[in-house]
Amino acid sequence: MIGKILRFGRRQHHTIISREIIKPSSPTTSHLRTYNLSYLDQGIPHMYMPLILFYPNNENCSLTADYKVQKLKKSLSQTLTRYYPFAGRLHTPTTPYVDCNDEEVVFVEAKHDSQLHKFQHTIEEEDETVGQLFADDMVWIRSPHSTSLVGVQLNHFACGGIGLAVSMSHKICDGCTLGSYMNYWASVARCGSTDHKEVLPLNPHFIQSPTTTNPINPLQPTTQIRCAHFVTRKFIFPNSKLSDLKNKVSSINSPTRFEVLSSLIYKTVVAATTQRSSSFTPYFLAIPVDVRNHFVPKLPQTTVGNFLRTMLVATRHESETSLSVLVSEIRKEKMEVKRVRSWQLTSQSLESVMSRIGVSRSFWCSSLCGFPYSKVDFGWGNPTVASVTFGALRRNGCVLMDTPNGDGILARVTLDSLDMEVFQNDKELLSFCKIN
Structure with a gap:
């Protein structure tokens, strides 16, 4: 995968430069190994909600690109300790539980040869190239064989700006959960700890659902x-x-x-x-x-x-x-x-x-x-x-x-x-x- 060049139109190129799996900073304990999906979660199809955030290269910011990357990876690992199901996987897209195995969050880095201020407007066209900004093309409709719940891709632009693309399975989250997760992750990165006084009020709240022996069929998009x-x-x-x-x-x-x-x-x-x-x-x-x-x-x-x-x-x-x-x-x-x-x-x-x-x-x-x-x-x-x-x-x-x-x-x-x-x-x- 490293070194693969993806073309965006005639002059733009996107190059994958690294790929790794981010695991929780502390392993998930055995009694939390299985996370049962609620009745509502089971009724949602396993497709990815894709969020992308564009950050310009701020000349007044002394943080280097390498520092930002390491900060993102470390804080993501810390975040996954609290959001432990997100580092798990589904055995099948209709499995009524998550196997919390700590092995499923991919973090991809890519380089793009265009300027951020120009590119961020082209994303509004939402064509097939948008998926290449996201890890493993995790954009809404996805292969039925995919079992990961979260994917991250950090896109570096020629001007020094970055585009952070996060994909999260709708099977385990709605828009509110996605917002809470991103806010928590960012707060951990800013404060440096999950125990910081500004981070603690943002801790995720989980409701344990009973095991379901007859999972319902997910609502599918119309024909x-x-x-x-x-x-x-x-x-x-x-x-x-x-x-x-x-x-x-x-x-x-x-x-x-x-x-x-x-x-x-x-x-x-x-x-x-x-x-x-x-x-x-x-x-x-x-x-x-x-x-x-x-x-x-x-x-x-x-x-x-x-x-x-x-x-x-x-x-x-x-x-x-x-x-x-x-x-x-x-x-x-x-x-x-x-x-x-x-x-x-x-x-x-x-x-x-x-x-x-x-x-x-x-x-x-x-x-x-x-x-x-x-x-x-x-x-x-x-x-x-x-x-x-x-x-x-x-x-x-x-x-x-x-x-x-x-x-x-x-x-x-x-x-x-x-x-x-x-x-x-x-x-x-x-x-x-x-x-x-």
């Missing part, structure tokens, strides 16, 4: 993603424009930024596909929601696993696509989410999703706003770009994240290329955003 050419585009919605958008649904009491923006994007998607096909097709808007705060008692935000309920907004008729109707329907679904108090109610919602999704066309909208990805500081400052790459998932959907400066929401929207041509030229959409 609509297999026969289209998907593209991803980035849209930025400033807070001032989001305020204007809220004013368009004055009949709704105190609408949130997420409610109005997800409704606008979904509304525009339905209009684009209807225009292109010359006929309306029923849709579902699917929105995964963190339910840790709804459990009784509440679960810490550092609780590891998938604690999600998927809200489904059905659009059976074209008349149901107005902003006010969509925001109202999201509000109703939110009230149902608030009823979640335990594993049982959350599990029932997953079964509902599994039975209903795929009946009509679906559009997923996942919000990562408020998650600390853009503040992951290993000791050399915050990243200039924090991106959960989505296009490689090859399905209709969008990811919403806070803009780096805090003034608005950045939406990465993935659609069939022909639908995107209509979507990105929608006059109403463009009146509230800027394309970047």
Whole structure:
């Protein structure tokens, strides 16, 4: 693997320079050798959530590249002692437990011959080369034979900047867990110890699930993603424009930024596909929601696993696509989410999703706003770009994240290329955003 050259277009080259396995700094004890996945975790397909963080070469920072690499490796090893299941593996993608064998986190180093400030904008295209930034191409859809849960690749750019790419199996984490893990790892690197007073409050919280003899089949992506050419585009919605958008649904009491923006994007998607096909097709808007705060008692935000309920907004008729109707329907679904108090109610919602999704066309909208990805500081400052790459998932959907400066929401929207041509030229959409 070392020395392999990967081509990015005509002039860019990516070279793998090292590869090693990072193990926990202390071996996992025998009584923790088996980590049972929860019922919810079992219902998630084994595919990788890919996060990449870009750090420029700060002239005011005296840390050398070699120092940063060693700091990352050492702190990762310390982190894996606390997040011990992450260094384990699945025997098969549907195995209901993790074998915590301390042997499965790969750390790859690579060199890229382009400038970071130029390259970090090209990642928004989300083409097949994006996967080469991640260890073993761990980007969403993955070989059914892969059993690792975490992979890391550190990409060095010609200017001295770096891109830290982390892949984590959705089988064991949701967006909240990924954020907690990165925040913990960065804090250990900054503070130098897992026992530091700033690190201890960030310790992971594990819930031991009972052994399951009849594991459920994971929810699989719908077949609509297999026969289209998907593209991803980035849209930025400033807070001032989001305020204007809220004013368009004055009949709704105190609408949130997420409610109005997800409704606008979904509304525009339905209009684009209807225009292109010359006929309306029923849709579902699917929105995964963190339910840790709804459990009784509440679960810490550092609780590891998938604690999600998927809200489904059905659009059976074209008349149901107005902003006010969509925001109202999201509000109703939110009230149902608030009823979640335990594993049982959350599990029932997953079964509902599994039975209903795929009946009509679906559009997923996942919000990562408020998650600390853009503040992951290993000791050399915050990243200039924090991106959960989505296009490689090859399905209709969008990811919403806070803009780096805090003034608005950045939406990465993935659609069939022909639908995107209509979507990105929608006059109403463009009146509230800027394309970047």
